[in-house]
Amino acid sequence: MWRESFRQSRGSRMSKGKIVIVGAGMHSAMLIEILEMNDFSIVGLTDPSKSKHGASVCGYPVLGGDEILPSLLSSGVSGAVVGIGGTRAEACLARKMIFEKLIDMNFSVPELIHPSAFVSKRAKVGRAAQILAGAIVQANALLKDNVLINAGAIVEHDCVISNHAVLGSGAVLCGAVSVGEASHVGAGATVRQSVLVGRSATIAMGAAVIRDVEDFSTVLGVPARNKAKEEVSK
Numbered sequence: 659m660w661r662e663s664f665r666q667s668r669g670s671r672m673s674k675g676k677i678v679i680v681g682a683g684m685h686s687a688m689l690i691e692i693l694e695m696n697d698f699s700i701v702g703l704t705d706p707s708k709s710k711h712g713a714s715v716c717g718y719p720v721l722g723g724d725e726i727l728p729s730l731l732s733s734g735v736s737g738a739v740v741g742i743g744g745t746r747a748e749a750c751l752a753r754k755m756i757f758e759k760l761i762d763m764n765f766s767v768p769e770l771i772h773p774s775a776f777v778s779k780r781a782k783v784g785r786a787a788q789i790l791a792g793a794i795v796q797a798n799a800l801l802k803d804n805v806l807i808n809a810g811a812i813v814e815h816d817c818v819i820s821n822h823a824v825l826g827s828g829a830v831l832c833g834a835v836s837v838g839e840a841s842h843v844g845a846g847a848t849v850r851q852s853v854l855v856g857r858s859a860t861i862a863m864g865a866a867v868i869r870d871v872e873d874f875s876t877v878l879g880v881p882a883r884n885k886a887k888e889e890v891s892k
């Protein structure tokens with residue numbers, strides 16, 4: 659549906675409306691490019707860090723903290739997107755908090771799919787999903803709400819990715835993998851077919867995951883093994 663509206667918009671160049679990016683991290687630059695390609699009118703970004711206020715990202719201003727969101731909404735900025743990416747499960751929880759706040763405030767939070775990504779027509783994509791350049795989502799995959807699939811990641815057939823989970827760049831989920839809520843699969847990690855990844859788990863960069871991953875655990879290496887909590891800093 660989104661890809662259909664994308665094609666229509668290229669002909670008419672009609673703005674899809676005003677939108678704000680919530681979180682001015684490095685991830686936000688990639689969202690800006692997708693939003694520009696889709697004729698959204700970006701008013702700027704918000705970020706809790708005062709040191710970023712007045713700065714800009716790709717030419718768009720960091721307007722202030724999240725406290726300005728109600729006034730943006732009442733001035734006609736009806737769209738918002740989650741602007742932070744992340745490198746571990748804790749960041750997935752931060753993405754969850756922002757998403758839930760935006761939904762509670764009645765912002766429209768669109769899904770963002772880079773035009774170079776392939777998303778099977780037999781895949782299902784939930785609200786506010788972000789699928790970046792070159793990612794592949796195969797048939798019968800299910801991506802739930804606020805999922806982030808970074809550049810070049812591959813979600814094979816029949817995978818289920820729960821709310822707020824993140825795949826790092828180039829991560830590969832073989833078929834029928836299940837990733838729990840707010841878990842992070844590191845860049846370049848590979849997860850064997852039919853493995854269950856629990857919730858709020860972190861899979862390190864480059865790991866080869868061959869067994870199920872417990873909730874709240876961190877796994878590292880080839881093959882991936884549990885890393886004791888005290889060995890991995892917060």
Ligand SMILES: CC(C)(COP(=O)(O)OP(=O)(O)OC[C@H]1O[C@@H](n2cnc3c(N)ncnc32)[C@H](O)[C@@H]1OP(=O)(O)O)[C@@H](O)C(=O)NCCC(=O)NCCS
Pocket residue numbers: 744745746808825826827843844845860861862863864865876878879889890891892
């Ligand atoms: C696993 C991870 C979360 C650990 O981060 P951290 O808590 O800062 O850990 P540290 O860098 O302090 O390293 C702790 C130990 O884990 C090891 N380690 C860290 N990352 C590792 C990895 N990817 N594979 C194997 N071992 C790793 C370190 O060598 C160190 O081992 P030591 O105690 O024997 O010296 C992090 O390295 C990681 O892989 N994050 C994912 C990043 C990512 O995918 N980003 C995606 C952007 S699109």
